[in-house]
Structure formats: structure tokens, C-alpha cells
Amino acid sequence: MLAGLSAGVRQYLVVTGNYWAFTLTDGALRMLVVLYFHQLGYSPLQIALLFVFYEVFGVVTNLVGGWLGARLGLNRTMNLGLGLQVFALLMLTVPPEWLSVVWVMVAQALSGIAKDLNKMSAKSSIKLLVPESAQGTLYKWVAILTGSKNALKGVGFFLGAVLLSLLGFAGAVLVMAIMLALVWLASLLLLKQDLGRMKQKPKFRDVFSKSRAINVLAAARMFLFASRDVWFVIALPVFLKEVLGWDFWQVGFFMACWVVGYGAVQSVAPYFTGKRSGRIPGRTEVVVWGSLLAFLPMMIALALYQSWHPGWVLVIGLLCFGVVFAVNSSLHSYLIVSYARGDGVSLDVGFYYMANAMGRLLGTLLSGWVYMQWGLQACLWISTGLVLIAVLISLALAPGRLENDTV
Template identity: 70%
Template sequence: MLASLSPMVRQYLLVTGNYWAFTLTDGALRMLVVLHFAHLGYSPLAIAMLFLFYEFFGVVTNLVGGWLGARLGLNNTMNLGLGLQVLALCMLLPPSWLTVPWVMAAQALSGIAKDLNKMSAKSSIKLLAGGNSLYHWVAVLTGSKNALKGVGFFLGAALLALLGFQGAIAAMAAVLALVWLASLVFLRADLGRAKNKPKFTDIFSKSRSVNLLSAARFFLFGARDLWFVVALPVFLADRLGWNNWQVGSFLALWVMGYGAVQALAPKVTGATAQGAARWAAPLTLVPVAIALELDAGWPPGTVLVAGLALFGVLFALNSALHSFLIVHLAEEDGVSLDVGFYYMANAMGRLVGTVLSGALYQWAGLEACLWFSAAFLLAATLVSTALPRH
């Protein structure tokens, strides 16, 4: 059956399969680290610090990785990302090595791997599935990735309960190594290589539209991670008494639903840059409403479940529209340069959001995280109003 498909479609399926496999291990690893170290008695801020290098090196990797993809080809950057993730998982296997600096180093390697893989996959879509259907294929890739990340959250919690931390890590490393070997054999060698070799100075975007969209993305993803990454799972476990299965399942279902909405976004949002501001504005009100309801003494479980459902729908629509716009606005020759710069801003937002999530929760509670999230979303809305109208 695969032999009857066109070479472009086969390459698209291979890129998507790589991205899916990586996403499963990435989501599972994050949930494993959060739950394992929370049970060891680490504070929310200390847990956030475990991901500091993960997010920081994501910033660097997206900036440099776009240049590498344009010079070396997206096949090489994607395969490098898969190999580095296998190595990062193997670093966490010996129990005696699980000190904070070592885990931070492994997370740094995982952050590099994740953003090489994501930049390569998103850039490939413009080359493999362009034209009028571009928004559709970007939404399918992004939505399916986030649905699988939700599965990864559940997988991480389940593997932790069934196999323990080391057993879960070993199983994921073995499966991903097989995917990596298949990709080395079958992924096309010249995918995404620029005709004119870009200079290193070209890593910074010269497009006003890309720069504005990147700034909006920084605030959008910073707003999400300000309360979702550390504060929320710790609150659910410590304040509401949820166990591993409950926390992992709830966050997994949320991310899976978020991915499903992303896949449907082209039918809802339209494909205009001005939609970025129009859809960010109502999202700003959601964390405000949740914070006010928690402060008023409403049942926190009910408030968070309902609030997260609404937040997830609106955030998914915003995220999918952003993902389409950057691929659409990027230059086709050396597409990974603009995409890499944009996802550098995404990683910077996640870095700031992750650190603030742990710090604010420890110092002032979940409500403070929600108010800061609303401020970031307001900034994203204001920046998006400056995007071109066409």
C-alpha cells in the first residue's frame, strides 16, 4: 500500500511518524520527572528548575537549528534530534546518577532534541504539503502531535506506576532507538536544504511579520506554561490529593482534547493574520475568571476542570492559527530559518513561563500564576493587532 503513494506523501508520513514517536517520549518523560521528583519531596520551584535547561537550550536550538536545517538538510536535523533524545533517556537510567545537576543536563539534551525534531517537522510541511491545503496539513500535524503528547502524559504516569522510573525510561529509550534507525535509512537526504547556503547572521529574521508573530508566540506560550507546567500538577497532587493516575490521566485528556481542537481549527478560525488578535482576546479572560472563582472559594476541582476545558479550546485555536501563519509567512528557500526563529520565541516563552510557574506557585499560590498568565495573554493580543491585515 505504501508503495502506491507518491514519494512526497511517503516522506510526509515518515516525518509525521518520527514526530509522533518523539512526542510520546517527550510527554511521558515530562510527566515522569514531575511526579517522580514531587514524590521525592522536591519543592515546586526545585521541580521547575529541573526543566530550566530543557527550555533554555530549546531557545538556542531553535535559533541555530533553523540555520543548520537550511545548510545541512532537515533530514539530518530530525535524525540528530531523535538520536539525542535516546541519549538523554539513557542518561537517566542509573539510579545513583539522579542528582539535580545530572537530571538538568539530561533535560538540556532532551530540550535540544525536541526542538530539532519540531523545527524539522514543521519546516518540512511547507515543502511536502504546501499550496491551498497548507493550513489543513499544519493543523493535522500539530493537532495529532499534541493529542499524542497527552497520551504521553498518561503513558508517563502509567509506566511510573507499573515499571518504576528506571523501567519506564529503559522501555522508551529502546522503542525510540528503533524509530531513529528507521529514519536514518528512509528519510530523504536533501529535504529542506537551501539552494543558497545561508550565513550564520541569517538566523535572525528580517521579516517584520515573522518578528511580530514570534513576539505574540512568546507571550502566548509563556501564558500557558505559567500555570500548566508545574503549578497545576503540583496543586492537583498536594492540595486536592490526586494520585499519579488521576493527575496523569486528567492532563493527558486535556492535551488530547487540545490536539483534537487544533486539527479542526482551519474550519473555525479562518486563515488571516488578524485572526491572531481576535482569538487571543477572549482567551485572556479565562485565567482571570478561574482566579476570581478560586479566590471566591468556589470548589477548586470543579473550577479547574471547567476552566481548563474552556482554556484548552481557545488556546488550541490560537496555537493552530499561529502554527499555520509562521509556515505560510516563512520564505520557502531555507524555510527552517524563519521557522527556527519563531520557535526560538516559543521556547523562550516556555522557559519564562516554567520558571515563573514554580516560583509564583511556591511564593503566592495558583491564583498568582493565573493573573500573570492573563497579563501575558493581554500582551499577546496587543502585539497581534500589529500583524498585517492581508
């Protein structure tokens, strides 16, 4: 069956397979670090600081990576990301006494670079395989790619928790490094086409978008993802372990199920936002679904304030938040690929996901600091405010889809 596909599609399938394999290790590593260092007695803020370089270098990588992808081809940026992730995992297999904060932060920095090189390569490739006129197909393909990635990240959360229980931290990381190294070697053999390389070499200043729509989307995306991570990344797993007394595998299983469900909803998001009626989504859908999202962390916070059962409140609240957040994320992911330039798509996608990384960085830092100072309810109220900011920014989008709009 694969022999009947075009060379470009076969290359994209290889890129997607690489992205999926990488995503498993990325989700597992995050859960391993959070749970293991909490077990060692690190405070929520200290755990958050372990991820600072991961997010900071994600910001830089999305800018530089988009430029590199346009100059060198997306196959090379993908393979570079896989190799860096293998090296980052191997850095964490050292004896426990070597795992200082600085050492782990450096390993996380390399992992952050690797992750965003992979994401940029996969998201940029799809733009080049769908005709400009087939926007419905583009939305569906982006939704499937994004949703499947997040579902696998959820599986990675559970995998990380299970491996930590069975093999310990160093053993778990070593197993993941070996598995991903095999994927990397296969990728070096199979990825041959220079997908996404621009005909004219872009200058570095071209990484900054001149499109008003992309700039607006990027700003909204930053606050949208900060609103999720401000309570999901550090505060929630620590609360489940520390306050509710859940075991490692229970925390990992619950968060894995949430992310898998979140990814599944992303995959079918086009059916919630107008595809059945033939309508291509735009500003109205972004604002409506964003406004709905803002109510959910507020309602969870109010329920916890009223001393309702925290376990049930968080389970039910997270399910509702996950569904609505998944639709919001899928809408954003489609619009950025739709608005991006055909020649040099990785530049626009890289710029956009730079803002995404900034949002995760902001959310991660706030998650550790706010939870340590004021608890989970404060994180939820801040989440509500961040979503509202994203909605207000989205109002600046034009009602219809723009073509080559510049400022």
C-alpha cells in the first residue's frame, strides 16, 4: 500500500512516525521528572525550575528551527531533534548523586530543543501536501496529527509512571533512550527528501512574521497554553500526590487518560466547529470556544472553595476542561497552518510555536510558584484570567480567512 503513495506523502508518514515515537518519550520524561523529584523532596517551585530551560530553549528553537528547516530541509531538523533527545535521555542515566538541579536543567534544555524541532518539522510538512483550495482537508489532517500526538503524549505520561515504579528513574530513562535511538537510526535511512526547503535561502530576520493574522494568533496562543499549564503541569500532579494521597501510577494513569482523551477530541474537533455544514472555522469559532473555556477553571475553583469532594471535582472538571481546551487548540493549530506561507511554511509555524513555548514557560513557572504560595485554587483563578486575555486578543482576527495579509 505504501508503494502506491507519492514520495512526498511517504516522507510525511516517516516524519509523523518519528513525531509519534518522540512524543512517547517526551510525555514519559515529563512525568518521570515531576514524580521522581517530588519523591526526593523538591518543592513545586524547584520542580518547575527544572523545566525552565526546556521551555526557554523551546522559544529559541522555534525561531531558529523554522529558519533552519527553510534553509536545510525538514528531514535534517527532524533527525537533529531525534538525536538530541537520545543524548538528553542518556544524560539522565547517571548515578542519582549526579542529578543536580543544573544537570537536569541542561538535559531538559536539550530535550526542549529536540521536541520543538520535531513539532515544527511535522506541522510544517502537512502544509506542503494539501492543495491551497482544500482547506477542509487541511483542517482534518492537522486535527488528526495534533490529536494523535497528544493521545500518545498521554500514553507517555502513564508509561513514565509505570517505568518509574518498575525500573526506577535511571532504568526507565535508559530503556526510552535505547528505543528512541532505534527510531533515529531508521529515520536517518528513510528520510531522504528535502521537504520544506525554500528555493531562496531566507535571512534570519525572516523568522519574525509580517502577517497580522499570525501575530494575533501567536499572542492568543501564548495565553491559551499558559492557562492550561498554570495548573496542569506542576500544581495538579503534586496536589493529587500530596493532598489526595494518590500513588505514582494513579497520578500517571489519570493524567494519561486525560491527555489521551484530549488528543481524541482534537482529532474530531472539525465535526464540532462547522465541518459537517461545510463551514471553515475562523474568528467566531475561536472567540466562542475560548469564552466557554474561561468558565471551566472558574467553576472548578468555586467547587473546591465550597469544599466539594476534591477528587470528584477535579476528575469531572478536568474532563470538561479537556474537551473544550482540545477544540480550542485544534482551531488554533488549523488556522496557523492555513495562514502560513506555502514557500517557507516552517518560518511562520516556527514563529507561532515560539509563542506557544513562551506560554508553556509562563504557565510552568506560575504553576510551581502560585501553587507553593496559595494553592491549586489560585492557579485555577489565574487560568481563567489567562483564557480571557486570549479571547480578547482573538477578537483582533479578521472575520474571514486572509490571504497574504501584512502589516
